[in-house]
Each structure stands twice: as structure tokens, then as C-alpha cells.
Amino acid sequence: MSSIAGSSRIAFRKPSALPGFLPTFAFTIFYLSTVVLIPLAALVIRPWSLGFDGFIAAVTTPRVLAALELSFGAAATAAIINTVFGFIVAWVLVRYRFPFKRLIDALVDLPFALPTAVAGIALATLYSQKGWIGGALAPWDIKIAYTPLGVIVALTFIGLPFVVRTLQPVLADMGPQAEEAAATLGATRLQTFVRVVLPALTPALLTGAAMAFARAVGEYGSVIFIAGNLPMVSEIAPLLIVIKLEQFDYAGAAAVGLTMLAASFLILLALNALQGYLSTRR
Amino acid sequence: MLQPRNAIEDPRFFRIVAVIIAALFIALNLLLPLLVVFSEALSSGLHAALVALKEPDARSAIRLTLIVAAITVPANVIFGLAASWAITKFDFWGKSFLVTLIDIPFSVSPVISGLIYVLMFGMQGWLGPWLRDHDIKIIFALPGIVLATIFVTFPFVARELIPLMSDQSRDEEEAAVSLGASGFSTFWRVTLPNIKWGLLYGVLLCNARAMGEFGAVSVVSGHIRGLTDTMPLHVEVLYNDYQYVGAFAVASLLALLALITLLVKSFLEWRYADEIAATHRH
Numbered sequence: 001m002s003s004i005a006g007s008s009r010i011a012f013r014k015p016s017a018l019p020g021f022l023p024t025f026a027f028t029i030f031y032l033s034t035v036v037l038i039p040l041a042a043l044v045i046r047p048w049s050l051g052f053d054g055f056i057a058a059v060t061t062p063r064v065l066a067a068l069e070l071s072f073g074a075a076a077t078a079a080i081i082n083t084v085f086g087f088i089v090a091w092v093l094v095r096y097r098f099p100f101k102r103l104i105d106a107l108v109d110l111p112f113a114l115p116t117a118v119a120g121i122a123l124a125t126l127y128s129q130k131g132w133i134g135g136a137l138a139p140w141d142i143k144i145a146y147t148p149l150g151v152i153v154a155l156t157f158i159g160l161p162f163v164v165r166t167l168q169p170v171l172a173d174m175g176p177q178a179e180e181a182a183a184t185l186g187a188t189r190l191q192t193f194v195r196v197v198l199p200a201l202t203p204a205l206l207t208g209a210a211m212a213f214a215r216a217v218g219e220y221g222s223v224i225f226i227a228g229n230l231p232m233v234s235e236i237a238p239l240l241i242v243i244k245l246e247q248f249d250y251a252g253a254a255a256v257g258l259t260m261l262a263a264s265f266l267i268l269l270a271l272n273a274l275q276g277y278l279s280t281r282r
Numbered sequence: 283m284l285q286p287r288n289a290i291e292d293p294r295f296f297r298i299v300a301v302i303i304a305a306l307f308i309a310l311n312l313l314l315p316l317l318v319v320f321s322e323a324l325s326s327g328l329h330a331a332l333v334a335l336k337e338p339d340a341r342s343a344i345r346l347t348l349i350v351a352a353i354t355v356p357a358n359v360i361f362g363l364a365a366s367w368a369i370t371k372f373d374f375w376g377k378s379f380l381v382t383l384i385d386i387p388f389s390v391s392p393v394i395s396g397l398i399y400v401l402m403f404g405m406q407g408w409l410g411p412w413l414r415d416h417d418i419k420i421i422f423a424l425p426g427i428v429l430a431t432i433f434v435t436f437p438f439v440a441r442e443l444i445p446l447m448s449d450q451s452r453d454e455e456e457a458a459v460s461l462g463a464s465g466f467s468t469f470w471r472v473t474l475p476n477i478k479w480g481l482l483y484g485v486l487l488c489n490a491r492a493m494g495e496f497g498a499v500s501v502v503s504g505h506i507r508g509l510t511d512t513m514p515l516h517v518e519v520l521y522n523d524y525q526y527v528g529a530f531a532v533a534s535l536l537a538l539l540a541l542i543t544l545l546v547k548s549f550l551e552w553r554y555a556d557e558i559a560a561t562h563r564h
Binding site for chain 2: 012013014017018019020021023024025027028035038039040043046085088089091092093095096098100104106107108109111114115117119121122123125131132133156160189214217218219220221225238239241242245250253254260261
């Protein structure tokens with residue numbers, strides 16, 4: 001391959017003075033295929049052993065639909081909560097000076113570093129009737145743990161860093177020029193914020209929200225402890241995959257898994273298109 | 283001159299409220315769950331927590347987690363080095379597609395990451411009957427746990443090194459090779475010193491995830507106590523057994539790992555910001 005690369009016009013790769021392309025490239029492809037691509041192919045192929053009708057039937061039972069609805073609905077709700085609060089957190093971290101700023105900045109990454117099972121039992125304890133937060137809410141008869149609300153709490157926990165870490169560098173790079181221009185032209189602070197700052201940040205906000213959403217849809221460890229896992233009520237789609245596997249229903253598990261992947265892929269594609277539309281319009 | 287100044291600076295009242303909202307959100311959403319882990323672990327005193335960590339099952343879970351990380355991290359480091367060498371030192375067709383493929387595991391649910399290996403190697407998987415005939419155990423055994431962990435931590439090293447190495451020119455390596463250095467010594471003496479902090483950063487994140495992974499491992503491990511339970515899985519077992527002190531004692535070890543990871547990560551970002559891709563990628 002490399003010996004003819006110099007002479008052939010439609011060469012696979014450009015000639016280079018450096019050695020080691022073939023072994024490193026071959027190893028990369030081998031490892032990628034063995035660990036990622038071939039096993040993922042199993043996920044794409046396996047559900048069709050049920051036949052097309054069987055596949056549709058497997059993913060449209062009331063229990064599966066309820067689980068998908070909860071997973072996607074709670075993930076979207078958590079993404080929206082995180083977009084609002086993540087924006088405020090990123091804004092104060094970039095724009096203001098205040099005590100414990102470094103600590104708060106470092107804490108934002110906690111959900112990336114803390115194992116999900118640890119987060120799961122901590123949140124379940126915190127929000128249960130006897131927990132610090134659950135106990136405080138009990139007199140108002142608000143229940144969070146073991147309800148769909150608990151799922152949203154867990155997904156909010158894991159999604160925050162995606163929004164903050166996407167927004168921070170964009171905010172830091174933005175510079176005051178555009179805002180100063182708006183101000184000299186007579187805009188109020190509110191007008192400047194709504195007309196200048198927010199449109200410039202919308203693509204980054206969408207990216208952060210999409211990443212938080214994608215992560216939340218498939219999240220398992222931090223959710224199952226606080227969710228209560230009641231079928232049709234607080235049972236998330238990844239848990240249903242685990243249950244189907246325990247019943248040796250491989251094809252059914254793969255069908256739910258493939259549906260989840262396809263649905264989140266389509267939603268991300270739509271968000272990407274929206275982002276492209278917004279950035280060309282600007 | 284007071285008027286234009288107000289239009290680029292947020293009002294003082296607004297700043298204070300925003301900081302308070304951000305701090306409260308971080309405290310409630312991130313800090314409290316972290317504190318609960320340690321407070322529950324120590325609820326019966328330090329001695330009880332230490333005794334729980336010395337249980338045979340807890341010790342075997344800790345040992346298994348260390349073994350899994352000791353295989354997973356080097357495997358992904360070798361892959362990350364090979365992939366980033368092939369991708370950044372050469373120009374070839376389909377390169378950006380290859381980079382996209384490497385990122386896939388980040389957008390796959392942990393449960394699905396485990397599921398795909400069950401579909402491959404499980405009893406009713408593609409290779410299941412053949413493996414059973416040859417008495418090879420992958421699922422519900424160490425190889426399956428390692429494979430699932432490799433999958434979820436697959437991109438960490440590569441995605442840190444690829445942007446870092448594409449920012450660096452190939453001149454130094456080309457000079458070394460033209461002066462007669464072998465490919466390996468070029469890599470060892472020229473490339474590696476340029477990427478060492480980035481590599482350490484990738485290893486740090488890869489290791490944290492490898493030791494803390496729950497969903498993917500939970501699907502392939504089979505939960506055999508004392509045999510195939512990693513630390514996060516052992517946390518689940520103890521928690522579901524109502525052994526809260528033990529569950530939170532093991533969990534606080536994992537939380538300590540997360541805190542150390544965050545500390546080293548912040549230090550690397552602060553001290554070696556120029557030599558880490560993550561801090562100047564955006």
C-alpha cells in the first residue's frame with residue numbers, strides 16, 4: 001500500500017517521511033473493530049431475528065413504551081433544568097469574582113468523576129423520607145425518591161457539567177466588544193443581554209443541552225437506586241434491557257437497545273440541524 | 283459616563299442573586315450527595331467503616347477492580363498512542379470518519395455497552411455455543427468485565443492525544459528520522475516528552491471511569507459475590523442488603539478516588555494548561 005502511494009494519483013494516503021503508519025493504523029483498525037464495531041453490529045443485527053413485525057411488537061408493548069417515555073421525558077426535563085442552571089453557573093464562573101469560586105469550578109466536574117453507583121445510593125439516601133432533603137420536604141407531602149421525580153433529580157445531577165463545560169470557553173472567548181458596541185449605541189443591559197449575548201451563546205447552549213440529554217437517556221447507575229423501578233411508573237429503558245437479559249430475551253433486549261440508540265441519534269441529528277440553522281441565520 | 287457603563291456590567295443586585303443561585307444549585311445538587319457518602323459511611327464510627335472494608339467480599343471486590351483497571355488502562359493507552367500516531371502523523375483517506383468512530387462509546391448507554399458483549403459471547407450469543415464447547419468463559423467472568431470496561435473507557439486517551447498531537451507539527455519527528463533515529467526512538471525521545479502531560483491527563487480520566495464503571499459491568503458480571511463483583515457492584519449488593527455502613531464505606535473509597543482524580547486534574551489543567559488538549563481545545 002505504502003510503496004505505490006507515491007506514484008498512484010488516487011493514493012489512500014499521502015507519502016510521509018515518518019515510519020510506522022502501517023502497524024499503528026492496522027492495530028487501530030483491528031482494536032476498534034474487535035472492541036467497538038463488531039459488537040455494535042451484533043446490536044444492530046440481533047433484533048431482526050424476531051422478524052420485522054416481531055421487532056415492532058417487542059418495542060411497542062405498554063411497558064416498553066412507558067419506559068422509553070420516562071427515559072426520554074426525564075432526560076429532556078433534566079437537560080432543560082441543566083441548561084438554565086448551567087448557564088447561570090457558567091456565567092458567574094466566567095464573569096464574576098466571588099469567594100470559593102475555584103472550589104465551585106472544580107466541583108462542577110464531580111459527576112464526571114464520581115462513579116454512578118455512588119451517586120445513585122447517595123441521591124437515594126438524600127431524597128428518601130429520612131434523608132436530609134427528603135425529610136425536609138416530607139411535611140409538605142412532596143415525595144421525590146422512588147417516583148419519576150427521582151429520575152429527574154438523578155439525571156440533573158449527571159448532566160450539569162456538560163452544559164457548564166461547553167458554555168465556559170465560549171463565554172470566556174466572547175470578549176466585551178460586542179456588548180460595548182451595543183451599549184454605546186444606547187442599548188440597556190437587558191437589551192444587550194437578550195439581543196447580543198444570548199444569540200451568541202445559543203449554539204453552545206444547544207450543544208451542551210444535547211450532550212447532557214444524550215448522556216441522560218442511557219444513564220443507569222445513578223438512576224436505579226432512587227427511581228423505585230416500578231413498571232409503567234418509574235422504570236427506565238436501560239433497566240428494562242437488564243431485566244430482559246436476565247430473562248434470556250436477548251433479541252428483546254437488543255430491540256429496546258437499538259430503539260434507544262436510534263431515537264437518541266435522531267434527536268441529536270435534529271438538534272444539530274437546528275444549531276446549523278441558527279448559526280447561518282445569525 | 284455612568285449610563286454606558288451600566289449597559290456592559292450587570293447590576294450589583296443581579297450579580298449577588300446569580301452567584302447565590304449558582305452556589306445553592308451546586309451545593310444542593312453536587313456537594314450534598316458527596317457529603318452524604320462520607321457521613322453515612324461514618325454513621326457508626328470510623329471503626330465500623332474500616333471493618334466493613336476488611337470483609338472478604340469487600341477485599342475481593344477491591345482486588346477485582348484493581349485488576350480490571352490494570353488491564354484496561356494499559357490496553358487503552360497502547361490503542362490511544364497507536365491511533366493518535368497513525369491519525370496525526372499521516373494524511374490518509376477517511377481520517378475524520380475514523381476519529382468519529384473512536385468517539386462512539388461515549389454516546390452509547392452503559393447498559394448497551396454491556397449488552398453488546400452478551401450478544402456476542404453470552405449463552406445465546408453469536409459465539410456462545412462455540413465458547414461453551416471449548417470451555418471458555420467470557421460473560422459472567424473476568425474477560426467480559428474487562429471487555430465492557432475497555433469499551434466504556436475506549437476514547438479517553440485517544441481523544442486527549444489526537445487534538446494535542448495534531449496541534450504539534452511533525453517537524454521535530456521528521457528531523458529525528460532524517461538524522462537516522464529509528465521510529466521507536468523518535469517516538470520515545472521526541473514525541474513522548476511533548477505529550478506526557480496530556481497522556482497522564484487521559485490516563486487519569488480513563489482510570490477513574492474504569493474503576494467506577496457500573497452499568498456496563500453490571501450486565502456482564504453476573505454478580506457472583508466474592509468472584510465477579512467489582513467495587514461499584516459490591517456497593518449495590520450491600521445497599522440492597524440494607525448494609526448501609528458497608529455500602530457507603532466502599533462507596534467512600536470510590537468517592538475518594540473521584541476527589542483525588544479531580545484534584546490531580548485541576549492541578550494538571552492549572553500547571554500544564556498549554557500541554558493538555560482539553561484546556562485549549564475549545
